[in-house]
Amino acid sequence: MSDVADMTDMGDRTDLGCAAAKVRGRPRSPAADAAIIEAALRLLEEGAxxxxxxxxxxxxxxxxxxxTVYRRWPxxxxxxxxxxxxxxxxxPEPAGISVRDDIVTVLEFMRRRGLAKRNSALLRSVVTQMHANRELWRAYEENVIAARRASLYEVLRRGVxxxxxxxxxxxxLLGELFTGPMLTRAILHEWRELPEGxxxxIVDTVLEGVSPRG
Amino acid sequence: MSDVADMTDMGDRTDLGCAAAKVRGRPRSPAADAAIIEAALRLLEEGAxxxxxxxxxxxxxxxxxxxTVYRRWPxxxxxxxxxxxxxxxxxPEPAGISVRDDIVTVLEFMRRRGLAKRNSALLRSVVTQMHANRELWRAYEENVIAARRASLYEVLRRGVxxxxxxxxxxxxLLGELFTGPMLTRAILHEWRELPEGxxxxIVDTVLEGVSPRG
Structure with a gap:
C-alpha cells in the first residue's frame, strides 16, 4: 500500500517545524524558511x-x-x-454552523486534494515516497492526518x-460512511471522475439513505 | 498505489486459464494443474x-x-x-432473493478477503507484487475484478x-456508498477491526441513512 492513507487527511496544520526555533528563542525569517522549502522542492522536481x-x-x-536549517527544523x-x-x-475549516455543510466541507477538501494529486506529478511523487518511508509517514499521520480526523469527529459528534x-x-463507522465513498473515488478508482457537487x-445521500423514504 | 484496487473484487471467477487447453482440444488433468499451481506457490513461499x-x-x-504448462496456460x-x-x-454469489442480503453477501466477501490478506503473508505478497506489475494487474482487473463489479451492479439494478x-x-456512486466504507476499513485503515456483522x-445504515427518520 502506498500514497493512500493520506487522503484521510481532514484537519489542519500543526507546527512541528517551529519547535526547534522556539526552544532556542530565535526569531525565524520567513524568507529563509521559504528559500529552504523551495530549494527542497526544486531538488525533488529535478528528480531527487x-x-x-x-x-x-x-x-x-x-x-x-x-x-540555519536545523535551527528551523529538528x-x-x-x-x-x-x-x-x-x-x-x-x-478544511468547518464553519461550525450547519453540520451537513461542515461534512461537505471536509469531503470537498478530500475531493480537491484528490484532484490536486491527479494533476501534480510533484505532489504525487512526494506523497508516494513519503508513504513508502515508514517513519516519515508515521510523523505525517500523527501530525497532520490525526488532526484532520479529529476535526471530522468533532463535527459528527456535534451532529449527534x-x-x-x-x-x-x-x-x-459514521466517519467512514461519509468519507469512504469519496476515498474510493479519489484513490482506489482513479479512473473515475471527481466532479463538482x-x-x-455523497453527504446528502448518506444522510437520507438510499432506500426510499416513506 | 499498490495492493489496493484488488479489494473492489466483487464477482466471480472467469476461466482465462482454460482457453489454451480448449483450443488445442486436449483434456486437462486436474492433478497436473494442481501440481503446477502448487509448485508456483511453493516457490513464492520460498521467496521467489x-x-x-x-x-x-x-x-x-x-x-x-x-x-505441459503452456498447454494449460498461454x-x-x-x-x-x-x-x-x-x-x-x-x-460472492448473491442468492438473488433479497437485495439487502445480496449486498451484504458482496460486502461480507470483501470483509473476509480483507481479513485473509491481513492474515496471509503469501496472499499479501502475491497481491502486492501483481499490483506492481501493470500488465498482470490489468489482466486481473479485466478478468476477475470486472466480473465482480458487474455482479454488484446487477444486484443494485434489481434493487432499483x-x-x-x-x-x-x-x-x-451507489456502489461506492456501500463498498466505500468497507474498503476504507479493509485497506486504507488497516489498523481498524473487521468484526463480524x-x-x-454498513448495508443497513446506508439503506436507512444516518439522519434520524421521522
Missing part, C-alpha cells in the same frame, strides 16, 4: 528522492548553512512534512448531540 | 518474486515439461492469475427496479 535528499544538500541549494522528517504541506491546500445524526452508529451528493 | 519466476522454473519445480500472466485465485476465496433502492443515485451494519 525524498530518501536521497540530505539536509546538507538542501542547505547548499538554498544558499544557507546546515545550522531533522529531515520535520522539514519534509513542511515541504509536503507547502504542496497541499490547507485543511443536535439530533441531526443518529446516535446508534459508532463514530468511526460530488461532496454534496 | 512474481516477476522473477519463469514458466521453466515452475515446470521444473512441478516435475513437468514446459510444454503464458505466465494467465498462470499467475490462477495462482492468485487459488489463494482467494471464490467470489423493485423499488427497494432510490433510483435517483447513479449506479457507480460489519457488512450488515
Amino acid at each position: 528522492t525524498v530518501d536521497g535528499l540530505s539536509i546538507e544538500r538542501i542547505a547548499r541549494e538554498a544558499g544557507v548553512g546546515k545550522a 531533522g529531515k522528517d520535520a522539514l519534509m512534512l513542511e515541504v509536503l504541506r507547502s504542496l497541499e491546500e490547507s485543511g 448531540e443536535r439530533g441531526e445524526i443518529r446516535g446508534d452508529v459508532d463514530l468511526e 460530488l461532496a454534496e451528493r | 518474486t512474481v516477476d522473477g519466476l519463469s514458466i521453466e522454473r515452475i515446470a521444473r519445480e512441478a516435475g513437468v515439461g514446459k510444454a 503464458g505466465k500472466d494467465a498462470l499467475m492469475l490462477e495462482v492468485l485465485r487459488s489463494l482467494e476465496e471464490s467470489g 427496479e423493485r423499488g427497494e433502492i432510490r433510483g435517483d443515485v447513479d449506479l457507480e 460489519l457488512a450488515e451494519r
Whole structure:
C-alpha cells in the first residue's frame, strides 16, 4: 500500500517545524524558511528522492548553512512534512454552523486534494515516497492526518448531540460512511471522475439513505 | 498505489486459464494443474518474486515439461492469475432473493478477503507484487475484478427496479456508498477491526441513512 492513507487527511496544520526555533528563542525569517522549502522542492522536481535528499544538500541549494536549517527544523522528517504541506491546500475549516455543510466541507477538501494529486506529478511523487518511508509517514499521520480526523469527529459528534445524526452508529463507522465513498473515488478508482457537487451528493445521500423514504 | 484496487473484487471467477487447453482440444488433468499451481506457490513461499519466476522454473519445480504448462496456460500472466485465485476465496454469489442480503453477501466477501490478506503473508505478497506489475494487474482487473463489479451492479439494478433502492443515485456512486466504507476499513485503515456483522451494519445504515427518520 502506498500514497493512500493520506487522503484521510481532514484537519489542519500543526507546527512541528517551529519547535526547534522556539526552544532556542530565535526569531525565524520567513524568507529563509521559504528559500529552504523551495530549494527542497526544486531538488525533488529535478528528480531527487525524498530518501536521497540530505539536509546538507538542501542547505547548499538554498544558499544557507546546515545550522540555519536545523535551527528551523529538528531533522529531515520535520522539514519534509513542511515541504509536503507547502504542496497541499490547507485543511478544511468547518464553519461550525450547519453540520451537513461542515461534512461537505471536509469531503470537498478530500475531493480537491484528490484532484490536486491527479494533476501534480510533484505532489504525487512526494506523497508516494513519503508513504513508502515508514517513519516519515508515521510523523505525517500523527501530525497532520490525526488532526484532520479529529476535526471530522468533532463535527459528527456535534451532529449527534443536535439530533441531526443518529446516535446508534459508532463514530468511526459514521466517519467512514461519509468519507469512504469519496476515498474510493479519489484513490482506489482513479479512473473515475471527481466532479463538482460530488461532496454534496455523497453527504446528502448518506444522510437520507438510499432506500426510499416513506 | 499498490495492493489496493484488488479489494473492489466483487464477482466471480472467469476461466482465462482454460482457453489454451480448449483450443488445442486436449483434456486437462486436474492433478497436473494442481501440481503446477502448487509448485508456483511453493516457490513464492520460498521467496521467489512474481516477476522473477519463469514458466521453466515452475515446470521444473512441478516435475513437468514446459510444454505441459503452456498447454494449460498461454503464458505466465494467465498462470499467475490462477495462482492468485487459488489463494482467494471464490467470489460472492448473491442468492438473488433479497437485495439487502445480496449486498451484504458482496460486502461480507470483501470483509473476509480483507481479513485473509491481513492474515496471509503469501496472499499479501502475491497481491502486492501483481499490483506492481501493470500488465498482470490489468489482466486481473479485466478478468476477475470486472466480473465482480458487474455482479454488484446487477444486484443494485434489481434493487432499483423493485423499488427497494432510490433510483435517483447513479449506479457507480451507489456502489461506492456501500463498498466505500468497507474498503476504507479493509485497506486504507488497516489498523481498524473487521468484526463480524460489519457488512450488515454498513448495508443497513446506508439503506436507512444516518439522519434520524421521522
